[in-house]
Amino acid sequence: MMYKKNSHLIWLLGPALIVMVVFLYYPFVMNIINSLYDVNGLGASREIFIGFENYRKLAADKEMFTSVKNTGIMMVCTVVFQVGIGLALAVCVDAVRRGKEFFKTVFFFPIVISATAIGLLFNLFYAYYGGMFNQILTALNKAPINWKSDSLALLMIILPIVWSYAGFYFVLIFTGISNIPSDIFESALLDGAVGWKKFRYITFPLLKGVIGTCVTLAVTGSLKVFDLAWVIAPRGAPKGSTHFMGTYMYETTFIEENIDYGASIALIIVIIGVVVSQIANRLFRDKEMKNGNSR
Amino acid sequence: MEIPGKTLAAAKKSIIYIILSIWAFTTIFPFVWLIINSLKPSREILSSSFTLPAAPNFDNYINAFNKQNILVAYANSLIISGVTMIMVLLFASLVAYGLTRFEFKGKKIVISLIIGSLMFPAFATIIPVFRMVVQMHLVNKHFGVIIPQVASNLSFAVIVLMGFMRDLPIEVEESAFIDGAGVSKIFFSMILPLSRPALASVAIFVFLWSYNDLFTQMIVLRNRNMFPVCALLNEISSRYGTDFGLMAASVVLVVIPILIVYIFMQKNIIKGLTSGAIKG
Numbered sequence: 001m002m003y004k005k006n007s008h009l010i011w012l013l014g015p016a017l018i019v020m021v022v023f024l025y026y027p028f029v030m031n032i033i034n035s036l037y038d039v040n041g042l043g044a045s046r047e048i049f050i051g052f053e054n055y056r057k058l059a060a061d062k063e064m065f066t067s068v069k070n071t072g073i074m075m076v077c078t079v080v081f082q083v084g085i086g087l088a089l090a091v092c093v094d095a096v097r098r099g100k101e102f103f104k105t106v107f108f109f110p111i112v113i114s115a116t117a118i119g120l121l122f123n124l125f126y127a128y129y130g131g132m133f134n135q136i137l138t139a140l141n142k143a144p145i146n147w148k149s150d151s152l153a154l155l156m157i158i159l160p161i162v163w164s165y166a167g168f169y170f171v172l173i174f175t176g177i178s179n180i181p182s183d184i185f186e187s188a189l190l191d192g193a194v195g196w197k198k199f200r201y202i203t204f205p206l207l208k209g210v211i212g213t214c215v216t217l218a219v220t221g222s223l224k225v226f227d228l229a230w231v232i233a234p235r236g237a238p239k240g241s242t243h244f245m246g247t248y249m250y251e252t253t254f255i256e257e258n259i260d261y262g263a264s265i266a267l268i269i270v271i272i273g274v275v276v277s278q279i280a281n282r283l284f285r286d287k288e289m290k291n292g293n294s295r
Numbered sequence: 296m297e298i299p300g301k302t303l304a305a306a307k308k309s310i311i312y313i314i315l316s317i318w319a320f321t322t323i324f325p326f327v328w329l330i331i332n333s334l335k336p337s338r339e340i341l342s343s344s345f346t347l348p349a350a351p352n353f354d355n356y357i358n359a360f361n362k363q364n365i366l367v368a369y370a371n372s373l374i375i376s377g378v379t380m381i382m383v384l385l386f387a388s389l390v391a392y393g394l395t396r397f398e399f400k401g402k403k404i405v406i407s408l409i410i411g412s413l414m415f416p417a418f419a420t421i422i423p424v425f426r427m428v429v430q431m432h433l434v435n436k437h438f439g440v441i442i443p444q445v446a447s448n449l450s451f452a453v454i455v456l457m458g459f460m461r462d463l464p465i466e467v468e469e470s471a472f473i474d475g476a477g478v479s480k481i482f483f484s485m486i487l488p489l490s491r492p493a494l495a496s497v498a499i500f501v502f503l504w505s506y507n508d509l510f511t512q513m514i515v516l517r518n519r520n521m522f523p524v525c526a527l528l529n530e531i532s533s534r535y536g537t538d539f540g541l542m543a544a545s546v547v548l549v550v551i552p553i554l555i556v557y558i559f560m561q562k563n564i565i566k567g568l569t570s571g572a573i574k575g
Contacts, residue, residue, distance in 0.1 A: 002468065002469060002472040002478070002481075003396045003397050003398075003478075005478070006397060006399050008393070008397070008478045008479075009393050009397055009399060011389070011479075012389045012390065012392060012393030012397075012482075013389070013390055013393045013394075013405065015385075015386045015389065016386035016387060016389065016390045016449050016453070017390070017405070019386065019442070019445055019446050019449065020408070020409070020412060020446055020449055020450070022427075022446075023420070023424055023427070023442055023443055023445075023446035023447075024412050024415060024420060024446045024447065025408070025412070026423070027419075027420035027421075027422075027423035027424045027427070028415055028419055028420050030422075030423035031419055031420060031422055031423055034422060034423070042422075042425060042426065042429070085318075088314075089314075089315065089318060092311045092314055092315050093315065095308075095311055096308065096311055096312065096315070099315075102319075103315055103319060104565060105561055106319045106322055106323060107318065107319065107322060108561075108564070108565060109322055109323075109557060110322055112503055112553050112556075112557045112564070113507075113550055113553060114506065114507035114509070114524075114525050114528075114549065114553070115507065115509070116507070116509050116525045116528050116529055116549070117525075117528060117546050117549045117550050120528065120532050120542060120545075120546050121325055121326075121329055121546055123532070123536070123542075124329075124332075124340075124539060124542060124543065125325075127539070129341065130340065130341030130342065130344070130539065132328065132344050132345075135343075135344055135345065163321065163322075166318075167322070171565055220414075220416075223416060224416045224417075224418075226418075226509070226510050227507075227508075227509040227510065227525075230509070230529075231529065231532065234533075245418075246416070246418055249418045250418075250510075253421075253422060254514060259422060262422065263422055265418075266416075266418040266419040266421075266422070267419065269416055269418055269419065270414065270415065270416065270419045273414055273416065274414055277414075
């Protein structure tokens with residue numbers, strides 16, 4: 001009876017929906033339209049309709065290929081190492097009695113630090129002259145290494161990203177483990193499931209939903225990589241070899257001012273994001289549904 | 296030959312503790328290293344970054360404050376992230392309340408619009424958004440960063456708050472209604488206070504994301520006096536990247552406020568994250 005007058009919805013939903021439509025949905029659609037026109041300069045208007053020309057160019061663009069490849073490598077690394085380390089840490093913390101809160105606090109901590117600050121911190125580690133890593137090498141009587149060389153730079157961007165976000169997935173998975181009813185573990189214990197067996201047959205299958213969420217977040221997260229890559233290797237240094245889709249889009253749009261081309265890269269990012277997260281959902285959700293544990 | 300079960304279990308326990316301590320070391324050590332080195336002159340960092348400072352001093356910090364308007368950057372960050380946070384909290388809780396209490400045509404569409412927008416990375420909207428920001432004369436203004444950030448944080452906030460408000464007992468609201476309270480009174484004097492735990496977690500996350508979002512800051516703000524902390528830090532690194540002492544001190548200055556927030560709010564942060572991601 002009290003929530004019948006739908007006129008209230010105007011002030012309840014209005015403000016947020018206006019902001020979202022004007023600053024999210026409208027620009028999203030405009031961005032797609034922009035990618036089909038020739039736009040010269042950030043403030044310029046759409047001039048000539050060029051259809052799918054930009055997408056044809058993208059298909060043959062070597063730098064785009066590099067950025068897609070690097071983003072793909074990033075995705076694999078985040079899924080395998082971020083989620084993997086998160087899972088390992090969660091299982092370990094669950095197995096100990098003392099210090100749970102301490103480990104939670106400490107593992108999660110890097111996530112709240114801005115990627116910019118983490119990038120600069122790692123720059124101090126990587127520096128050729130007097131960087132922390134090379135100081136360790138010198139102390140071990142080894143020659144210093146150029147950590148941002150062609151062959152290492154990509155790895156050196158992925159390392160801090162994996163390191164700083166593993167704690168995020170740790171917390172998600174740890175909560176998932178804590179939510180498993182304890183009587184399941186008790187009856188498993190009676191059946192002799194301990195250690196690896198317990199993990200393989202009890203914990204892991206019950207965590208599938210949570211791990212699925214983690215994989216989806218990790219995959220879409222790698223598509224959003226920007227700040228940290230930009231701080232460690234601005235403009236894809238060296239020579240564009242460490243571009244990710246986000247940094248390449250930024251460079252094309254805001255440095256080269258090739259607006260329509262940047263717009264088409266942005267759309268590709270969205271499409272890949274939707275497709276990959278659908279795949280991740282399928283892989284991890286299907287079985288759970290069959291077990292009747294649907295959320 | 297037989298290994299007693301107890302010894303084996305104890306050995307396993309210690310291996311687990313060793314693994315956990317190694318990871319804990321990797322997250323703590325870099326920041327300790329950073330703070331220690333920020334108290335040394337650059338020359339000393341370059342030669343021996345693993346020793347305690349020979350003569351600890353705050354020269355790098357004084358240098359950082361003299362070269363850069365760090366206090367202004369803190370103020371800019373506080374304004375931008377604070378206003379973003381308040382607007383997101385208000386708008387999102389209104390929507391969450393509306394969507395969990397009212398039945399109407401098109402409700403499903405509205406909900407899927409909100410969830411769908413989680414798929415838009417900032418890259419996909421920034422060009423038209425920037426053009427609008429230019430047309431509204433908001434370039435180099437706090438509001439030019441605030442509005443896009445509000446838009447992109449709303450859906451996360453709505454989803455978390457909906458999960459929370461759905462579970463609030465409706466009987467209390469009904470009895471208040473019978474006593475003559477209107478919908479707006481119920482919202483402001485009952486729903487908002489009852490939702491405080493969820494609002495706190497959303498607030499912290501929105502604040503952190505906004506504080507740390509270099510991308511939007513870089514694009515909308517071109518004038519150094521308007522730079523929030525992250526944009527300033529980015530600029531310091533491109534100008535004085537070789538001055539290790541100054542860099543270390545600047546990074547510490549950016550991290551300190553976040554560190555303080557984290558230490559005090561740590562429980563809320565972790566709880567908010569899990570309730571949002573698991574329920575949503």
